[in-house]
Amino acid sequence: MLVNSTGMAQTNTWTGNTDTDWHKSCNWSLNAIPTCAHDVVIPNVVNDPIITGIAHCNTIDIQSSTGALLTINSSGSGLLEVTTCPTAATDNGGCSVNLLPNPSFEDMSCCPSGLAQMTCVDFWINAASGGSADYFNTCDFTSTAGGPPPSPIPDGAGYVGFLDYLEPFPSFAPRKEYIGVCLPTALTSGQSYTFEFELATSSGSSSVTIAIYGTTSCANLPYAGVACPTTTAGWVELGSVAMTPDNVTWQAGTIAFTAGAAYIGLAIGPNCTNPPPPPVNPDRYYYMDNLQLY
Secondary structure, eight states, rough: EEOOOOOOOEEBBBBBSOBBBTTTTGGGOOOOOOTEEEEEEEEOSSSOOOEEOOOOEEEEOGGGGGHHHHOOOOOSOOOOOOOOEEEEEOTTTOOOOOOOTTTTSSSSOOOOOOSGGGBSSSSSESSSOOOOOOOETTOOOOTTTTOOSSSOSSSSEEEEEEEEEEEOTTTEEEEEOOEEEEEOOOOOOOEEEEEEEEESSSSSSEEEEEEEEEEEGHHHSSBBBSSSSSSTOOOEEEEEEEEEOOOOOSSEEEEEOOOOOOOOOOEEESSOOOOOOOOOOOOEEEEEEEEOOO
16 A cells, blocks of 8 residues: 655665665665655666555555556555655665765765865865875776775775875884764764775785774864874774775775764774884775665
8 A cells, every 4th residue: 555645855775785665764765764754756676665554645646657566465456545644754774774874975066186186075084184095996097006996996086095105114103094984973872884885906915904083073084194093183083994905806894883972973994003113014005885884
């Protein structure tokens, strides 16, 4: 049964990213199951939607001229009933909603043409003011001096890169780079979260511990310098994972943590331990893509 209403509404487009289940939020462009506040659009995609039970929307546009389909499995007459529906709450329908904006770095204001152009990508910045994490996109710039990432890129055309190394003798000064983001909504203190990502190197195989850091104020983004975030007041490490990525395949990383406060600013990159000095590991450059936080 499909229940319809009228009035001002937001467009919610079927993507079918996960499967054919209408009642899963991750199959929709708004990451929300349609309610009476949504104008639903059904385009021609691989996974055509199937409704089992009752579904809500304001209007529905099934783009049948392009081959789009909608199947309604009803235990009753099987007829489509259109009537005014009550306000329906949005739930996640068993799907994990990504809390990160622009998690695969697809949205941008400009196509990067060289290194140190994080200003091109929407929402994300250099978390360290003295650092120069890099934004790459297959629209133009896709490489570093160390070499390109494994192909294909995990998700879409955009990805980022950052350094973790010590300056050569005699200084051996650490230089660490991080990407940063201010979340649309702060994490809930006491709640458990999972951070997932994919990682590769620009050259060979290199051990690294990737960490995620949090702050309760976006005013702390960016923080000063090129050191670990926790060297600056207001930052804490939320969790980390040791990995040995290479330049042949992208490797999946997972960090589980419990938020100790309402963190709203995040920094992602190497942990605070310094790598071996050159020439033991002269090129410690890492690519990252397909970030998930739920």
